[in-house]
Amino acid sequence: xxxxxxxxxxxxxxxxxxxxxxxxxxxxxxxxxxxxxxxxxxxxxxxxxxxxxxxxxxxxxxxxxxxxxxxxxxxxxxxxxxxxxxxxxxxxxxxxxxxxxxxxxxxxxxxxxxxxxxxxxxxxxxxxxxxxxxxxxxxxxxxxxxxxxxxxxxxxxxxxxxxxxxxxxxxxxxxxxxxxxxxxxxxxxxxxxxxxxxxxxxxxxxxxxxxxxxxxxxxxxxxxxxxxxxxxxxxxxxxxxxxxxxxxxxxxxxxxxxxxxxxxxxxxxxxxxxxxxxxxxxxxxxxxxxxxxxxxxxxxxxxxxxxxxxxxxxxxxxxxxxxxxxxxxxxxxxxxxxxxxxxxxxxxxxxxxxxxxxxxxxxxxxxxxxxxxxxxxxxxxxxxxxxxxxxx
Ligand SMILES: [Zn+2]
Ligand SMILES: [Zn+2]
Numbered sequence: 001x002x003x004x005x006x007x008x009x010x011x012x013x014x015x016x017x018x019x020x021x022x023x024x025x026x027x028x029x030x031x032x033x034x035x036x037x038x039x040x041x042x043x044x045x046x047x048x049x050x051x052x053x054x055x056x057x058x059x060x061x062x063x064x065x066x067x068x069x070x071x072x073x074x075x076x077x078x079x080x081x082x083x084x085x086x087x088x089x090x091x092x093x094x095x096x097x098x099x100x101x102x103x104x105x106x107x108x109x110x111x112x113x114x115x116x117x118x119x120x121x122x123x124x125x126x127x128x129x130x131x132x133x134x135x136x137x138x139x140x141x142x143x144x145x146x147x148x149x150x151x152x153x154x155x156x157x158x159x160x161x162x163x164x165x166x167x168x169x170x171x172x173x174x175x176x177x178x179x180x181x182x183x184x185x186x187x188x189x190x191x192x193x194x195x196x197x198x199x200x201x202x203x204x205x206x207x208x209x210x211x212x213x214x215x216x217x218x219x220x221x222x223x224x225x226x227x228x229x230x231x232x233x234x235x236x237x238x239x240x241x242x243x244x245x246x247x248x249x250x251x252x253x254x255x256x257x258x259x260x261x262x263x264x265x266x267x268x269x270x271x272x273x274x275x276x277x278x279x280x281x282x283x284x285x286x287x288x289x290x291x292x293x294x295x296x297x298x299x300x301x302x303x304x305x306x307x308x309x310x311x312x313x314x315x316x317x318x319x320x321x322x323x324x325x326x327x328x329x330x331x332x333x334x335x336x337x338x339x340x341x342x343x344x345x346x347x348x349x350x351x352x353x354x355x356x357x358x359x360x361x362x363x364x365x366x367x368x369x370x371x372x373x374x375x376x377x378x379x380x381x382x383x384x385x386x387x388x389x390x391x392x
Pocket of ligand 2: 101161
């Protein structure tokens with residue numbers, strides 16, 4: 001089967017789809033236009049797409065016989081960012097932008113669906129196509145709650161993220177944790193307000209907060225192995241009303257990321273350590289505190305078997321020397337699938353200075369090297385045939 005040539009024929013359509021999605025970005029769970037366009041395209045292929053969680057679209061490509069079910073996932077949502085690119089297809093929705101490449105994911109999976117339906121009689125099983133809303137705010141779990149992984153039950157999953165930190169032509173894949181788990185926290189430090197001229201008559205929560213920001217950094221450098229990447233960041237500090245008043249309270253908010261299972265109840269348990277440390281630091285300063293930690297994403301943990309399969313396929317597409325190990329401290333709700341079935345999450349390099357596609361994800365100037373999208377389509381398609389043991 002010569003997929004490369006067939007996909008090359010569809011390149012123009014692939015780019016046109018991506019540009020259309022790029023021009024009309026929609027925020028999470030509001031992807032009505034996108035979902036409609038996806039549905040129309042899939043119906044045109046003779047498939048019967050169904051909605052899930054309102055703006056999600058799922059369709060089955062049933063092969064030559066019943067068999068295992070492989071899920072291919074693309075996310076379809078955009079971000080609340082005002083695009084600063086000047087392109088013929090710059091976002092027309094002010095303040096909303098496809099700044100993470102999900103427009104490319106949607107287009108790649110649609111074209112992959114087109115090729116797969118053409119070869120469906122060589123698939124001894126079922127491909128479940130998932131166009132998932134609201135990736136940026138952990139939408140995957142809602143789809144799972146609504147039965148995404150059932151009827152027919154999913155046996156394995158594959159997701160691809162186009163990735164500007166990797167150069168065009170490279171594919172990043174490795175087993176184990178490849179995207180970080182993330183907890184968000186809020187700490188309220190209670191002191192006792194007063195006059196800055198009489199600090200002895202008050203209890204200053206500002207100095208306790210300052211000490212806590214510094215001391216929290218000892219968790220990842222002194223308490224948790226350096227082989228277990230952990231980042232504790234404070235993103236917001238709020239307290240006080242005027243320069244000569246000691247405030248009653250200071251509130252700190254931040255995030256903790258780990259490139260391993262991490263989280264509450266784990267061996268390392270960074271949330272419990274932060275709570276213990278915050279209470280101890282506050283006690284030193286005569287304050288009390290309340291610590292709230294909430295889980296946002298679990299780590300995306302790649303399955304060894306699926307990685308071997310995709311690694312081999314990727315090597316056939318771009319050459320073994322261009323398939324590299326890669327992991328990121330960013331979060332991804334693909335973890336909702338990878339924690340339930342053997343899965344692989346792959347980074348598709350698209351960084352190319354001559355195409356101005358090296359801006360970080362979520363930057364208002366983010367863009368991709370569109371020439372790399374055909375590689376993404378080929379990776380979806382050939383991984384399907386590799387999974388079903390039909391590589392001829
Ligand atoms: Zn993103
Ligand atoms: Zn993304």
